[in-house]
Amino acid sequence: MASTASEIIAFMVSISGWVLVSSTLPTDYWKVSTIDGTVITTATYWANLWKTCVTDSTGVSNCKDFPSMLALDGYIQACRGLMIAAVSLGFFGSIFALFGMKCTKVGGSDKAKAKIACLAGIVFILSGLCSMTGCSLYANKITTEFFDPLFVEQKKWRAGLDGCPSRLIRAAAGVGAGVHHGVEHRRGNCDHAPED
Numbered sequence: 001m002a003s004t005a006s007e008i009i010a011f012m013v014s015i016s017g018w019v020l021v022s023s024t025l026p027t028d029y030w031k032v033s034t035i036d037g038t039v040i041t042t043a044t045y046w047a048n049l050w051k052t053c054v055t056d057s058t059g060v061s062n063c064k065d066f067p068s069m070l071a072l073d074g075y076i077q078a079c080r081g082l083m084i085a086a087v088s089l090g091f092f093g094s095i096f097a098l099f100g101m102k103c104t105k106v107g108g109s110d111k112a113k114a115k116i117a118c119l120a121g122i123v124f125i126l127s128g129l130c131s132m133t134g135c136s137l138y139a140n141k142i143t144t145e146f147f148d149p150l151f152v153e154q155k156k157w158r159a160g161l162d163g164c165p166s167r168l169i170r171a172a173a174g175v176g177a178g179v180h181h182g183v184e185h186r187r188g189n190c191d192h193a194p195e196d
Contacts, residue, residue, distance in 0.1 A: 004102050007117070011097050014124045018090030021131045025083050026050070031142050033155040045155055049080050049138075075141045082134030089127035096120035 030048040044055045053063035066072055099106055100117030108116075142159050145151045 007101050008103070010121075011094075011101065014090075014097065015094055018087070018094060018124075018127065021083070021090060021127070022087050025087060028053070030138065031157040031159060033157045035155060045157075047157070049076060049083065073141075075137055079134040079138045082130045082137070086127045086131035086134065089123050089130060093120050093123035093127055096123060 026048070028048050029046050031046065033045040035043045035045070042057055046053050046055070051063050051065045053061050055061045066076075069077065096116055097120035098104060100113050100115075100120050102110070102113060104113075139159050142157050146156050146158055
């Protein structure tokens with residue numbers, strides 16, 4: 001009973017992490033920059049993985065989608081790929097987890113379900129690693145450009161609110177996946193030894 005409860009909790013935490021990773025992908029404020037006037041902020045620039053925008057002091061925003069994937073900086077391309085891979089892996093991990101849970105009627109015998117649940121844990125861990133790597137790569141690029149004294153540009157970007165807290169979400173997904181995988185591993189169901 002305790003392992004079933006821990007399976008359900010790990011599944012819910014992993015699904016919550018996957019949903020939150022999916023919801024941070026299209027958010028707006030991954031990086032932010034402002035140009036200040038003498039009295040008020042005259043323009044706020046912000047960007048995400050898909051577009052760059054400017055909001056003036058009246059609150060009007062003008063956005064421009066990135067015109068070509070090949071014209072993007074390498075770190076944005078890598079971050080896009082890693083985040084999309086994380087969402088895709090999380091989707092397949094949730095499907096495997098549903099088939100591998102003991103409380104469901106699909107998935108075959110208990111031994112087969114245990115191996116499927118083990119696979120789900122590994123896929124969730126890979127999903128968490130992809131999303132954490134993508135977000136960290138993006139934040140690292142912004143931070144190194146901000147603190148580089150030789151980086152000369154009209155505006156310096158800083159990490160926005162949407163990109164940074166999502167690392168905690170990825171950690172939650174990884175913890176859920178680790179528990180999911182650990183429950184099955186502790187019961188000895190993730191062994192890769194050939195059967196007799």
